[in-house]
Amino acid sequence: MYERKIPLNLNCGLDLIGEVLYGKWKMRLLWFINQGHKRPSELQRKIPDASRRVLTIQLKELEDHELISKVIYPVVPPKVEYSLTDFGKTLIPVIGAIGGWGDEHEERLRSLILKRLDSKP
Amino acid sequence: MYERKIPLNLNCGLDLIGEVLYGKWKMRLLWFINQGHKRPSELQRKIPDASRRVLTIQLKELEDHELISKVIYPVVPPKVEYSLTDFGKTLIPVIGAIGGWGDEHEERLRSLILKRLDSKP
DNA sequence: CAGTATCCGAAGGGATACTG
């Protein structure tokens, strides 16, 4: 049985959603899958900055958390498709709100983030 | 000048909001500050699982990102108060949506998270 | 095409003790 070394907090909604959405590319994966980009190679093309390994890992986590489901077609070459579960679909408006806020304040955010990095260590 | 070793992605709203909200306790800090819990010791009491050091760091980051502002009263013992900026206030509905989704699916999430941890390594 | 194995560095965050 797995034992986390760093304590897990599951006290409130913010903790809980953190557990399923943390991971650098997860929200984008959900977003693109929702838009109909279902195959791993497609997602990889949509998110070229991510390594294939990490995409696979995060897709697996999303699947374990029942936000997406996976269908493997027994053909050569292999074909795989992901789709949102009903549960996963309920998250889309939330991700929309998050991304919407980010888009709305895009320039300001970019400048604040870069300013902070410049003055850091 | 600071240089990130791990690439920074600032391509879309989801990246940008990630930069300012990543950090284990940041959303909760904003939430509690919004509810009128302004002093560090108060926040510490609200979030006992976090160490004082990390709270200080994350408060500083929120301040650098102009989501909160800090007032230091020149008294002994020291007194400090944080408040949301107008910019920070625009985030509250988003955090509400995030936490709301988490609360709404609380039981299911908790069980999924724990199940995944159990079967992990 | 999809996924796995290995290796490694970066960054987050916890504990503790300390200062003003």
Added chain:
DNA sequence: CAGTATCCCTTCGGATACTG
């Protein structure tokens, strides 16, 4: 009360090469 300084370990994610 508020904040800082160390120290250290966990976890995340990147690069690359490989298998079915």
